[in-house]
Amino acid sequence: MPEQLPPCPECASDLAYEMGALLVCPMCGHEWAPGDADADRDRDSDAAPAIKDAVGNVLADGDSVTIAKDLKVKGAGGGTVKVGTKVNGIRLISDGVGDHDIDAKVPGFGQMQLKSSVVKKVV
Template sequence: MPEGEDYVYDEESGDWMPASELAARRKAAGEVIVRDAVGNVLADGDQVTLIKDLEVKGAGQILKQGTLIRSIRLTGDAQEIDCKYPGIKGLVLRAEFVKKR
């Protein structure tokens, strides 16, 4: 194992590989990789928690740190995820403010 290289688990192949190799494979396939605040790869249907209080523009609400968001959807943008939350329609969160659960 080369020193300083991070290895990640590729769910498609079932193998551990260097993070740079996996990123290159996904980029070649045209797949957008969405990572949370701590670097975990997010996928459709994942559950996430907020890492800080967020004011929801247009809804007049504040989502508190630790709030659980269920069943996210990826938007095709590497920094945005589409979410459902009771009382808020069309909620889009930045991936940098969530952590995979």
């Protein structure tokens, strides 16, 4: 019986194949050395995934961001947060409602949770 190859450390696909000294995943295209898979898995499990803005910049607590698209606000006040609104001092959260991962005080609206996909980091 042939030796079982480890699953891809990126997408966990079990369709990996050998290409020379590397293993290759046909599903995501990731290439890795056979001994590196365990090290990658251990390193990734300890660190939380980085939260990125709409254009791929990594966000951190205290960053300033601008709103990248108009956001309709539901609730008692209603209204729309306009594109370009600057929000200072964001806080990254892991327990937000749905996929909201930023807690911030938006000028004119107060405290609210935002999705990282609708903000751009101010550099």
